[in-house]
Amino acid sequence: TFVKLIQRLYDVNAGEILVDGQDISQVAQASLRGQIAIVQQEPILFHRSLAENIAYSRPSATQEEIEHAAKLASAHDFITNLPKGYGTLVGERGVKLSGGERQRVAIARAFLADARILILDEATSSLDSESEVLIQQAMERLMVGRTTLVIAHRLSTVRALDRL
Helix, strand or coil, rough: HHHHHHCCCCCCCCCCCCCCCCEHHHHHHHHHHHCCEEEEECCCCCCCCCHHHCCCCCCCHHHHEEEEEEEHHHCCHEEEEEEEEHHECCCCHHCCHHHHHHHHHHHHHHHCCCCCEEEEECCCCCCCCCHHHHHHHHHHHCCCCCEEEEECCHHHHCCCCCCC
């Protein structure tokens, strides 16, 4: 529910939520949501191509921008090894991809969004250790220069944070 409050899907009944010192209740919902990128435990992917899934956060993105975001998210190599590369359809909810691949696509989408506020909601909880290392590295790159809220059970996910 806290993640929903940050996005103003609900407004708080008492108190206030400040992000970078600003009360979010004073910010238009559309404006606030445009400044937030979320990487969830189960990323939402559509039965579209990998390029379209990454570009969902910014539909006007060029192929070059999509590929750059994928490289930052450690997704480019697995994508280019697929027969249709960025044109590969991921299936409903991304069923044709592994959990780690789905997470890297979601992180690439967040890179492309270039939002000021980043929410990582259990982004590594269901991954094997090899995928977790790749995704942890990508998330550390993604957090640079952003206000980031990390929700995690694993200590390894929060080890590089400024404040806990």
